[in-house]
Amino acid sequence: MVQGVTEFLPISSSGHLVFFQSLFGFRKSDVLFDVILHLGTLLAVVVYFRSDIVTIIKGVTARLKGKERNLEGERLLLWIGVSTVPTGLMGILLQDWFESLFLKPRTVGVMLLVTGGVLWLTRVAKQEGKSIFGMSWVDALLIGIAQGVAIIPGISRSGATLSAGLFRGLDRELSGRFAFLLSIPAILGAALLEIRKLGISTLMPAYLLGAAAAFFVGLLALKFLMKIIKIGKISHFCYYCWGVGMLMILLVK
DSSP states (O other): OHHHHHTTTTSOHHHHHHHHHHHTTOSSOOHHHHHHHHHHHHHHHHHHTHHHHHHHHHHHHHHHHTOSOOHHHHHHHHHHHHHHHHHHHHHHHSHHHHHHGGGOHHHHHHHHHHHHHHHHHGGGOOOOOBOTTTOOHHHHHHHHHHHHHTTSTTSOHHHHHHHHHHHTTBOHHHHHHHHHHHHHHHHHHHHHHHHHHHOOOTTHHHHHHHHHHHHHHHHHHHHHHHHHHHTTOGGGGHHHHHHHHHHHHHHOO
């Protein structure tokens, strides 16, 4: 349930998982459990944005078959591909360093303060209202870099990518759609790499129960957040990030 709420709200799911694992006395983060939970919320993204995924598929198939082109689908896929490159490179090159931070709750608390600061700054972002056709490769690249930085626990992935989109002048709704569509290859790629290394756990039934909870709660959280994005109020989450960040720094060992 914690994963389902925090994966989509811009308050860092990884930071909250570290916090609760520390609170419950887990000596070491169970990476496989985290991966399974992320797959649960990934499924929520696929279900919620199924119309956009269908648009992308139609764009690809129309291009391959030489039919009337679906330009929106083609452009979405192009910019997702561009954004995924820096995210993937950062994940591969800095994976060990990123994972070491899961054992440092106070550092995660500091990163939550940073997330809060970024969210607060979205108040001054220019509202240019760019459409998918107004996006450039620079926009896509910077959003991808923001997603790569968000591998750091405590830096919210949704908060970083949403904020990057708003800072680049994207339409609010497009910023939300693109941020979550972009999470699909990132989460799926990371999950496949980790599962290949970690294998199967005897606790898998419990893990799958957690993934189911993350899926259903995630759908509700995603629907709520998209409404917040449309009215331009994501900066309000900064106060929560600052509060939890300070609690982690002061209370967690």
